[in-house]
Amino acid sequence: MSGADKIAVTVTDIVPLNELVTRFEFRRTDGGLLPTFSGGAHTVVEMRDGDITRMNPYSLMSDPMDQTAYCISVRRDDEGRGGSLFMHNKVAVGDEMVISYPVNLFSLDLRAKKHLFLAGGIGITPFMAQIKQLERFNCRWELHYACRSKDLGSYADELSAHHPNETHIYYDDQKQAIDLVNLLDGQPLGTHVYVCGPKGMIDWVRNTAKAEGWPREAIHYEEFLAPKPGKPFEVKLAISNKVIQVGEQESLLEAMEREGVDAPYLCRGGACGQCETRVIDYAGNFIHRDHWLDDAEHASGEKIMPCVSRFEGKTLVLDR
Amino acid sequence: MSKFTFPKSITSRPVYGTLEPREGSAHLMIADAEGAEAILDVATPEMMAKAHIIYIPKGEDFEDRLRALKPASFYAGPSYAAAQPRLHKFLADAKMGLQVYLAGTEGLIGQAQSAAMAAGIPHTAIQTEHRGSVARRMQCVHCKGITEDVETDPFVCSHCGLNLFVRDHYSRRLAAYQAVCIDAEDPGNVPEPKGIYE
Numbered sequence: 401m402s403g404a405d406k407i408a409v410t411v412t413d414i415v416p417l418n419e420l421v422t423r424f425e426f427r428r429t430d431g432g433l434l435p436t437f438s439g440g441a442h443t444v445v446e447m448r449d450g451d452i453t454r455m456n457p458y459s460l461m462s463d464p465m466d467q468t469a470y471c472i473s474v475r476r477d478d479e480g481r482g483g484s485l486f487m488h489n490k491v492a493v494g495d496e497m498v499i500s501y502p503v504n505l506f507s508l509d510l511r512a513k514k515h516l517f518l519a520g521g522i523g524i525t526p527f528m529a530q531i532k533q534l535e536r537f538n539c540r541w542e543l544h545y546a547c548r549s550k551d552l553g554s555y556a557d558e559l560s561a562h563h564p565n566e567t568h569i570y571y572d573d574q575k576q577a578i579d580l581v582n583l584l585d586g587q588p589l590g591t592h593v594y595v596c597g598p599k600g601m602i603d604w605v606r607n608t609a610k611a612e613g614w615p616r617e618a619i620h621y622e623e624f625l626a627p628k629p630g631k632p633f634e635v636k637l638a639i640s641n642k643v644i645q646v647g648e649q650e651s652l653l654e655a656m657e658r659e660g661v662d663a664p665y666l667c668r669g670g671a672c673g674q675c676e677t678r679v680i681d682y683a684g685n686f687i688h689r690d691h692w693l694d695d696a697e698h699a700s701g702e703k704i705m706p707c708v709s710r711f712e713g714k715t716l717v718l719d720r
Numbered sequence: 721m722s723k724f725t726f727p728k729s730i731t732s733r734p735v736y737g738t739l740e741p742r743e744g745s746a747h748l749m750i751a752d753a754e755g756a757e758a759i760l761d762v763a764t765p766e767m768m769a770k771a772h773i774i775y776i777p778k779g780e781d782f783e784d785r786l787r788a789l790k791p792a793s794f795y796a797g798p799s800y801a802a803a804q805p806r807l808h809k810f811l812a813d814a815k816m817g818l819q820v821y822l823a824g825t826e827g828l829i830g831q832a833q834s835a836a837m838a839a840g841i842p843h844t845a846i847q848t849e850h851r852g853s854v855a856r857r858m859q860c861v862h863c864k865g866i867t868e869d870v871e872t873d874p875f876v877c878s879h880c881g882l883n884l885f886v887r888d889h890y891s892r893r894l895a896a897y898q899a900v901c902i903d904a905e906d907p908g909n910v911p912e913p914k915g916i917y918e
Contacts, residue, residue, distance in 0.1 A: 511840070512840065513839075513840045584816065584817070585745065585815070585817070586815050586816075587815060587816040588814075588815060588816070588840075589811060589814040589815060589816060589818060589839050589840050589841065590816075590839060590840015590841070591816050591840070611743060612743075612744075612745065612816070612817050613742065613743050613744030613745055613816075613817035613818070613819055614816055614817065615841065615842050615844070615845030616844075616845070617842040617844060617845065618816070618842065618845075
């Protein structure tokens with residue numbers, strides 16, 4: 401079985417936070433304790449929606465030391481492939497679901513003298529758990545959180561109330577924006593910056609910090625990519641000796657799983673590198689969407705990340 | 721000649737590069753003896769306006785040439801130990817964006833790197849360039865005492881007096897190579913000391 405080990409859970413609470421975001425609480429169905437995790441970890445939630453099984457990663461946002469329950473916050477994406485809509489519309493309290501053990505691809509560097517968090521929108525979720533972890537160890541941190549409006553600022557009030565000195569909220573609709581260059585300038589030596597949010601924000605923070613002379617190791621980012629729909633295509637799997645069709649609404653990884661091919665994965669969001677697959681032959685164009693392979697590898701036509709990337713063309717043969 | 725090509729060794733052994741100018745809010749440059757030449761090579765007027773130099777001459781005569789670069793601050797002191805309080809104060813007050821350049825002997829580079837790492841700079845972000853003496857800072861694995869500027873192999877521990885073999889096994893935390901007793905099984909059977917790279 402690929403991916404992290406699975407846990408059978410029951411949905412024990414559903415709390416709509418605002419128009420777009422709803423929080424879900426899971427407890428073990430067998431009544432036991434969940435594993436502890438580290439701030440920044442995610443779980444892959446299996447969604448059985450009729451014939452389709454979607455597996456989407458969500459950051460755990462509850463206290464990492466709380467073994468009684470896990471919480472995730474799901475932002476509804478009306479344009480997406482349906483995972484968030486399934487969570488919002490079809491999941492009810494009492495439902496049994498399967499989630500994966502926590503996997504952390506966005507962990508804190510605890511050597512840091514100070515942790516500087518930059519969140520955009522739903523990108524606040526990993527920081528919720530990281531803040532709880534750092535508070536327990538009495539570490540130094542500061543949060544700068546940009547959201548569209550007061551109504552859509554999930555957890556902004558809670559964070560401001562509990563941590564008034566550390567929390568800084570910026571509302572787009574009030575023309576408030578993070579003054580990044582000034583914020584980075586003057587941070588004490590040993591500060592690490594963490595950014596989670598839309599791609600544009602991540603690129604902005606990474607590039608600005610780099611230009612200000614911040615070491616690469618002190619810049620951390622997490623960007624979950626949901627697989628995007630695209631034109632259907634056909635793939636030949638050389639080891640499994642199968643020819644499979646990838647539908648418009650499913651990813652290449654999901655199509656392989658549907659056909660019973662045990663393909664490796666971990667994050668399902670183009671970040672971790674687990675699902676890297678060798679291309680044996682192709683005639684057409686790759687639509688690379690991961691941020692695991694570098695530009696040269698993308699151009700080489702030798703590798704593909706089936707969790708988020710697609711293909712358009714006549715022939716694609718994979719070593720799987 | 722202040723440059724030396726070290727023979728290939730185990731991965732534990734530090735590898736030094738050539739200093740290059742980097743973008744940053746400030747530049748901290750620490751050198752001893754002929755390490756001054758590496759600073760003179762990399763210095764630009766723009767860099768020097770934000771540069772702070774800590775120099776330990778060890779009998780070399782580069783001080784006037786370094787001062788002539790007009791760095792934002794300049795300090796020359798008799799030893800690394802004497803410069804330490806100043807270095808620690810500087811690092812405690814420093815901000816992100818600081819670039820660190822270390823040049824000279826392995827002992828100086830290692831100790832300054834260890835101080836910069838403790839202040840929160842990843843070791844991969846610290847630039848180093850070896851110049852001058854190839855003497856090593858050695859830790860006796862038996863008594864834990866450190867002997868500075870070891871030029872021969874074997875050598876006598878300046879703390880416990882054991883005859884020690886010079887290894888390439890290095891500790892970034894201690895900023896020292898390991899030295900192990902060479903005549904433990906046959907006391908007194910000690911090879912004639914020779915230069916470390918001879």
